[in-house]
Amino acid sequence: MPNGSEIVSTPLFSCDEARSFEFELFGDDEAKEWAAMGGAGRGVARQIVRDIGEAGGFAQRPRILVLVGKGHNAGDALIASHELFRRLSGAVVDVFFVVGERALRPLARRAWRDLQQAGGACVSIVRDVESLRSEYDLCIDGVFGFQFRPPLDIGVAAILARINCLEIKLRAAVDLPSGLGERNAFRADFTYATGVVKSPLLALENAGRIRHVDLGWTFPDSPVGNAGHVLSALTLRSLVRLRPVRSDKRTFGHLAVVGGSRSFPGAILMTVRAALRSGVGLLTAFVPESLVPSFAAAVPEAMWVGWPETAKGNLALEGSHLLRERLGRTTAAVIGPGMGREPETLAWLETEMARMTVPIVLDADALIPEIVQAGTTPRILTPHAGEFERIGGGADLPAFAKKHLATVVLKGHITRISDGGELFHSFFGGPVLARGGSGDMLAGLVAGLLAQAPQDLLSAAAKGVVWHGLAADALAQACGATAVTSTELLDYLSVALRRSL
Numbered sequence: 463m464p465n466g467s468e469i470v471s472t473p474l475f476s477c478d479e480a481r482s483f484e485f486e487l488f489g490d491d492e493a494k495e496w497a498a499m500g501g502a503g504r505g506v507a508r509q510i511v512r513d514i515g516e517a518g519g520f521a522q523r524p525r526i527l528v529l530v531g532k533g534h535n536a537g538d539a540l541i542a543s544h545e546l547f548r549r550l551s552g553a554v555v556d557v558f559f560v561v562g563e564r565a566l567r568p569l570a571r572r573a574w575r576d577l578q579q580a581g582g583a584c585v586s587i588v589r590d591v592e593s594l595r596s597e598y599d600l601c602i603d604g605v606f607g608f609q610f611r612p613p614l615d616i617g618v619a620a621i622l623a624r625i626n627c628l629e630i631k632l633r634a635a636v637d638l639p640s641g642l643g644e645r646n647a648f649r650a651d652f653t654y655a656t657g658v659v660k661s662p663l664l665a666l667e668n669a670g671r672i673r674h675v676d677l678g679w680t681f682p683d684s685p686v687g688n689a690g691h692v693l694s695a696l697t698l699r700s701l702v703r704l705r706p707v708r709s710d711k712r713t714f715g716h717l718a719v720v721g722g723s724r725s726f727p728g729a730i731l732m733t734v735r736a737a738l739r740s741g742v743g744l745l746t747a748f749v750p751e752s753l754v755p756s757f758a759a760a761v762p763e764a765m766w767v768g769w770p771e772t773a774k775g776n777l778a779l780e781g782s783h784l785l786r787e788r789l790g791r792t793t794a795a796v797i798g799p800g801m802g803r804e805p806e807t808l809a810w811l812e813t814e815m816a817r818m819t820v821p822i823v824l825d826a827d828a829l830i831p832e833i834v835q836a837g838t839t840p841r842i843l844t845p846h847a848g849e850f851e852r853i854g855g856g857a858d859l860p861a862f863a864k865k866h867l868a869t870v871v872l873k874g875h876i877t878r879i880s881d882g883g884e885l886f887h888s889f890f891g892g893p894v895l896a897r898g899g900s901g902d903m904l905a906g907l908v909a910g911l912l913a914q915a916p917q918d919l920l921s922a923a924a925k926g927v928v929w930h931g932l933a934a935d936a937l938a939q940a941c942g943a944t945a946v947t948s949t950e951l952l953d954y955l956s957v958a959l960r961r962s963l
Contacts, residue, residue, distance in 0.1 A: 468700045469924045471691035471886055472674065473681050474661045477608045483658065487679065496569055498677060499534060502656035503541025503573070505675035506602075506636060510542070511549065513652055513673070514600065514632045515939035516892075523552040524599045527588070529625070529640070529648070530557055530574075531605035532565040538636045538656060539604025540573035546600070547581050555581055556595065558588040560605045560621055560640075591621055597629040603648045605640035608660055612644055619646040639668050661689040664876060664887065672876070672889045690878075690885030697928045698962035701741065714743030715913030718795040719764075719906070720785060721826070722749035723807075724775025729800030729826065729902045731757060732949060734764050736903035737796070739955050740910025740926075746792065748785055750775055776804040782814060793916045794821050796909035798828030799902045812836050821916050825905035829853055834866060842912065842923050844871045844905050860885050869919040871908065873901060877927050881920045888924075890931025894938040899948030904930045907955075932958035 475483060488494045514520060528543045530536045540557075547553050555577070559565070566574060578585055588594055605618070614622070623646040633651045641647025643666055650670040655663060657677045663669055674692050706713065717737055722730030727749075734747050738761070749757060751768030752775065758766045767788070769781040789795070795818070801807060811828060815836035823842045824834065829849045834841075843866075845853060850872055855862050863870045864882025872878045877888040908926030915922060933954040937946060940954070 468697065469886070469921055470694040470696040470699070472659065472676070472694065473691050474664075474689035474887070475658050476689070477660055477662065480608070480658050480660050483681075492569065495534070496572070498657065499537045499569055499573065500541055501677045502538045502636075502675060504545045505656065505677065506538060506542040506634070506654045507545035507549070509654060509673050509675060510546065510600065510602075510632065510634055510652075512935075512939050513634075516894075516943055517631045517651075518942070520550055520553075520599050523554065524550045525595060525597065526553060526555045527594070527598045527601040527625075527628075527630070528555060528557045529601065529603045529605050529621075530559050530566070530570070531561055531607075531640070533567050533570060533607060533609075535604040535607040535636045535638070536566065537570040537573040537604075539602045540570065540577050542602055542604075542634075542636070544573070544577045544580055547577070547584070553584065555585045556588045556598075557585065558594075558621070560618055563587070591624040594624070594628065599631045601625060601628070601630045601633050603633070603635040603640050603650065605648070607637055608662070610638070610640070610642065612642060614641050614644050614646060619644070622646050622648050633670070635669065638663060639666065639670075641668075642666065643668060659692050671892055674889060688885075690880075690887055693879075693886050693888045693890070693924055693928050695890070695928060695932060695962040697924055698932070698959055701925065701929070702959050702963060711743035714741055715793040715910075715916070716744040716746070716791060717742050717910055717913035718785065718789060718792040718820075719745060719747040719799075719909070720777070720795060720797040721799040721801040721828075722753055723777070723800055723802040723804075724750060724752060724771070725802055726800035727753050727757075728899065731760065732899045732902040733796060733799040733825075733906035733909075734761055735949065735952060736906030737910035737913075738763050738906075739952055740907050740914070742910040742913045745910075746788060748777075748781075750777060772804055772806055774802075774804055776802045776807045777810065779806055779810045782810055785814070786817070789818075789820060792820055792913070794823070794909055794913035796823040796825060796905055798823075798825040799905055801827040803827050803830075808833065815839070821912055821919060823905055823909040823912060825901065834868070838867075840867075840869075840919055842869045842871065842908060842919050844873065844901065844908065846873045846901065869923050871904075871923050871927060873904070877931070879920070879923050879927060881923075884920065886924055888927045888931055890928055891934040892938060892943065894943040894946065895931075895934050897948050900930075900934070900951065903948065903951060928962075929955060929958055932961060936961060 635650035912922035
C-alpha cells in the first residue's frame with residue numbers, strides 16, 4: 463500500500479477475507495494457482511537460506527524433512543524443498559506424507575513429481591516416525607493451512623509430537639504451524655506467510671517469528687478490516703535513492719538530542735551514534751557537562767553541549783536556557799535516553815514540553831504520564847510494554863494514540879505503530895534485539911529520520927522500525943544472536959538498506 467508518506471505495507475486479512483481475496487485473484491484457474499504456488503515455495507526457500515544463518519547455517523550435507531498434507535500448503539513446502547535441493551550441494555530430502563500420499567491434490571502432486579525427478583535417490587519417503595532421522599538441519603511444515611479445524615487427529619498429533627522432540631536446527635511453517643495452538647501442534651521457529659498475512663497468526667505462540675513472503679500481489683488501497691497492515695521492507699526505498707546534488711548539511715535536518723546522566727552515560731551515546739547513521743545533516747547533543755570531553759572525542763561528528771548537573775549527575779534545571787537558545791535552529795528533538803528520573807530533571811522536562819515548537823521523540827525515562835500529556839507539539843512515543851503500561855496504555859493502541867495526539871511505537875516481538883488512525887505491524891528484528899541499548903538506537907534512528915521530514919511522524923516511525931529490524935536480522939544472520947553487542951547493529955544499517963530492495 464504505497465502512500466504519500468512512502469510507507470509500503472500489505473493488509474492483514476481475516477481467514478474469510480483471505481479466501482474471498484484469493485478466489486477473486488485466481489478463480490478456478492489452476493495455471494494461476496500453480497504460478498502463485500511456485501512463487502510462494504521459492505520465496506520461502508530464499509528466506510529460509512537467510513534465516514538459518516542465525517542458527518549457524520546448513521551442514522555440508524544438509525538434511526531436510528518436509529511434512530506434507532494434501533493442499534496448497536503441501537505444494538508450497540514441496541516446491542520450497544525442491545528449490546533448496548537445487549541450491550544446496552549434497553542435500554538429502556525426507557518427505558513425510560502425514561495424511562497419506564494418496565490424499566495429495568493435483569497441484570501438490572505435481573510439485574511432488576517435480577521434486578522426485580530433480581532429487582532422484584536423494585529424495586526419500588518417510589513411512590513412519592520410527593524411520594525419522596535423529597537430526598535435521600531443517601523441517602518444513604506444510605500439513606495444514608487455515609482450513610484446519612481442531613481437534614488434531616490422534617495419529618497426526620502423535621507424529622507432530624514426535625517431530626517436536628527431534629533435534630532440528632530450524633523449524634519452518636508455511637502460512638500456519640499445523641495444529642494451530644493445540645498441545646501437540648507443530649512448534650515453528652519461523653512461520654512464512656505467503657501472499658497474504660492472516661490476522662489469527664499474530665496471536666499464535668507456536669508460530670515463532672513471522673516472515674511475510676511477498677508475491678507481488680496488488681491489494682485494496684483501503685484497510686480490509688480493523689486489524690491494520692504489515693510493514694514491507696520497501697518502506698525504506700526512498701533512503702536508497704540518490705540524494706539531490708544541490709544540497710548541503712542543512713538540507714537533511716538538524717536534530718537535538720537531550721539526555722544522559724552519570725549513572726547511564728552509554729544510552730545517550732548510542733542514541734547519538736544511531737541518529738548520525740540516519741542521514742541527518744546536523745546533530746546537537748545536550749548531555750551532563752562531565753560527559754562532554756569523552757563523548758566529543760568518541761563521536762566528533764556531533765556538536766556537544768555541556769549541561770549543568772545535579773549532585774547526582776542528572777540534567778539540572780538551570781541548564782534549560784541552553785536548549786531554548788538553540789531549539790529554533792533544529793527541526794526535531796529526541797529526549798529521554800539515559801536521562802534518569804530525578805525529580806528536578808523530570809520537572810524541567812514537563813515545563814519545557816509546554817514550550818516545545820519542534821516535533822519530538824520521547825523515549826525511556828521521558829515516558830511518564832505528566833510529560834507524555836504536556837504541551838501540544840507533535841510527538842512520537844517509543845515505549846516497550848512496561849513503559850506503555852506506565853503511561854496508561856491499554857489493549858487498544860490506536861485509541862491511546864488518538865487520545866494523546868501521538869504516534870506510538872510499541873516495541874515487542876511484533877512492533878506495532880499507530881497514529882490513532884492507521885495501525886502497522888513490523889515483523890522485522892528478533893531476539894538479537896533483546897539486549898540493552900537496542901531501544902536507544904531505535905529512538906535515534908526514528909528521531910534522525912523525523913528531523914529530515916518533520917511533518918511526517920508516522921513515516922519516520924515506520925521507516926525507523928523497519929530499518930532497525932532489518933539491520934538486526936542481517937546482524938543475526940551473519941553472526942548469530944548470542945555473541946554480538948548492541949552497537950554492532952549500526953554496521954548493518956547500510957546492509958539493511960540494500961536488502962530492502
